[in-house]
Amino acid sequence: MIPEIGHFALILALLVAFIQGVFPIFGAARGNVTWMALARPAARAQFFLIAIAFVCLAYAFATKDYSVTYVATNSNSKLPLQYRIAAVWGGHEGSLLLWAMILSIWTVAVSFFSKHLPDTMRARILGVMGLISIGFLLFMLSVSNPFERLIPAAMDGRDLNPLLQDPGMVFHPPMLYMGYVGFSVAFAFAIAALLGGELDSAWARWSRPWTTLAWVFLTSGIMAGSNWAYYELGWGGWWFWDAVENASFMPWLVGTALMHSLAVTEKRGSFKAWTVLLAICAFSLSLLGTFLVRSGVLTSVHAFATDPRRGLFILAFLVVVIGGSLALFAWRAPTVGRGGKFSVVSRESFLLANNVLLAVAAISVLFGTLYPLFLDALGLGKISVGPPYFDTVFAPLMTPALFLMGIGPIARWKQASLPELAIRLRWAFGVSVATAIVLPLILGRWTPMIGLGLFLAFWIFGTSIHLVYQRLRHSGLPFMASIRASSRAWWGMVVAHLGIAVFTLGVTVVKGFESEIAVRMSPGDVAHLAGYDFTFEGVKEIEGPNYSASQGQIRITKAGVERTVVTPEKRLYHVQNMPMTEAGISPSIIHDLYASLGEPLMDGAWSVRIYHKPMVEWIWFGCLMMAFGGLLALSDRRYRLQRRIRNKEDAPLEVRA
C-alpha cells in the first residue's frame, strides 16, 4: 500500500508540475496576475508531493519490502539501516527520485526567498523549474518507476552494490546532486531573463547567491567523492578521470566561470550574453552528466543498468531543454547590449581570460569523455581515453588560469596598468619563483612539473597575502576593525583562492614525491618505505553485518618508535559475492601512510601495497577551503540586508568590491 501512495504522489506531482510550468509562464507573457500567482503554491505543493514519494520509498527500504522491484534489487535484509536508507539513491530509479526531490527543494527555496523579485520574473523562474521537473517526473513514471511491484515478492534482496556501502555514500550523492541541480536555479534565472528581455545587473545580483550555494555543494560533493575513491578503491588514487567524475567536474568548471562572470555582470554590466550562456551551459552539463551516467552509453565503474528506452528519453529531454534554451539564447541574446567598456589590461579582461580558460577546460573534458562515444557512434569500437589525455590537456590550460587568478583580484576594474601591477607583484613573483626552484632541491627531487606546480601554488599564496596586506594597511583602522571593514564576500574570495593554492600544493607534492611498493609479506615480515618500517603482523578474520573480512594488522614504526597500527581489510560481501578493499590509512597533515591488502598468497602470506602520500590531505582540505570561501561569501551582509528590505523593491543594495 505504501509504495502505491508514493507512486500516486508522483503522478500528482507531475500534474502539479504541469500547472507550475505552463500557467505562470503564459501568465507572465500576457500579464495575467492570477496565472502568475499559481507559481508559488504549485511549487510548494510539488515539493510536498515529491517528499511524500521519497518518504514512501525510504519506508519501503526501511521495512524491507521486497515486493518492490527497486528495493529488492538494491538492498538486503542484512544491510544495516543507514545503508538501507542510502540505498534509496543507490540505483537508477532512486537517484532520479533524489534528483526530483532536490529540484523541488531548490524550487521551494526560490519560492520563499524571491519576495523581492518582480512578479513576472518570479513566475518565469518557477515556471522554468516546473518544466524541468515535468521532464524528470515523466521519465520516472514512464521508464524508471522506483515503485514498480515485483510479484511474487522476492524472499530477500540482491543487496546494495558493496562499493556504495560506505559512510561516504550517505553524503556524497545528495551533496553532488544539490550542486548539479542547484545550477537549475541560475539556469531558470537566465531563461526567465531571456524571456523577459531584462538582462540587467539586478538579474546578476539575484543569481549570484544561488549560483554560489550550488557551487559550494558541488565542490563539497566532488571532494567527498574523491576522498571516498581514495580509501575505498585501494589504489591510493584520488581522481581517475572516470566518465562519471568528469560528469561532475564539467559543471564545476563552468559553474566556477559562471560565478566570476556574474560578479562582472553585476558590478560592471559587462559579459551579459556570455554570463547567460554560462548559466545555460552549467545546467546543461549537469543534465548531460545525468544522461551519460544513466543511459549507459559510456562504460564506467559507476554505470547503472542499461535500458535503451531510458537513453532515448533522456536524449529527447536534453534536446528539448538544452536545444530549446540555446535557441532562445540565439534569438534573444543579440538584443541585450554589450555593457561597460574595458581596456585590455583590466580586471574584466583577466576575469574574461580565466573564464575562457575554464570553459575551454570544460570543453576538453567533454571531448575526452565523449571521444570514445564518438568513435563508437562512427563504428570504431568501444575504447577508453584515460588519464594520459587529460593530464596532457589539463596542465597547459590550468597554468595560465592559475597565474591570472593571482593577478585578477589585484587589478583595477576597467583599466589597470601593467607596469604598476608588475611592481606591486614583484615580491610575490620573486618568492614563488625562488620557492619553485629551491624547495624541490631541499626535498630531493626537481622536475619541471614539480617546479611549475610549486610556483603556481606559491604565486597564489603570495598574491593573496599581498592583497590582504594592502587592504588592511590602507584601511587605516586597527587590526580587527580593518578585518571587519572588508566584506565577507571579499574574504570569501580570498579564502577560496587560498584553497586553490592549498589544493595545487597538495596535488604537486603528491604527484612529485609519492612512493609506493608492492610486496609479498608473511606474518613478521618488515617492509621499508619513506623511512618507515611496516611490520605485517598477520591477518585475522572478522565478520561484518553482511560481509566477512580478512583484516591485516600492519604496525608502522620509525627508527624503532611505534607510530601507529593500520588495519586494511579485504572484504567479501556475501550476497553479491563481491570482494572489496578497505585501505588502512594513517593520515596526517604531512603525509598519509596507506596500506591495502592485495591477494592472499600461500602460507598466510599476502600481497600488500604500501603507499607514502605526502600532503595528500591538502587536496581535500583545499576543496573544503574553497567551499568555506563560498559559504563566507553567502553570509555577506548584503544578502542578509536584502532579506530585511525585500519588500521595498528599489531599496539600494550595498555593492562592494
Place this chain on the structure above:
Amino acid sequence: MKRFLLPLVIFLIMVAFLAIGLNLDPREVPSPLVGKPAPAFSLPRLDDSGEMISNKDMLGKVWLLNVWASWCGACRDEHPILVSLSKNGAVPIYGLDYKDTRFDAMQWLAEGGNPYVATAVDESGRVGIDYGVYGVPETYVIDKAGVIAYKQIGPITEEVLRDKILPLVKRLQTP
C-alpha cells in the same frame, strides 16, 4: 546573430552523435594494417625490464597482440575472456601495455590474472602509433608470417571470440 547560434549548432552536432551512439551497433572497420606485416617492435618485458620482446620472436606461430592498460575501463570487461582463452591454450596472447606505469600494470595482472605469455611495455606509446592504436583495448591477430590478419577495436566479447577470432586462428594455424 550568427555567433549567438554557434552554441546551438555545436550542441545539435553533439546530439547527432549521442543519438547514433544510442542506436547504432558498433561495426568493425577495415584497418589499413590488415593484410600488411605487423610493424616491428622491440620492447622491454613487463615482468623483467632487462629482457626484450620483439615481434620477430613470434614468427612461425599464430598469436594475438592485445593492447591494454591498467587505467582502461573497457579492458576490465574483456580481461576475464582473455584469461579463459589463455587457459584453454587455443592461441598464445601477448600483451602490449600501453602508456601505463609498470607498477599499476603489475598490480592489475596480480589482481585480475595474467593471460599473457609475455607483455611488452610501451610506456611512451611509440609502438602504439606504429600500430595505429585508436584507444585501448585493441587486439590484433597475427599469422605465422607476421602479417596482421584481423584487428579488433574495443574489447573482445564472447561473440567476437567465438565467431571471428577463433575460427580465423584455426584457419591460420592449419598448414
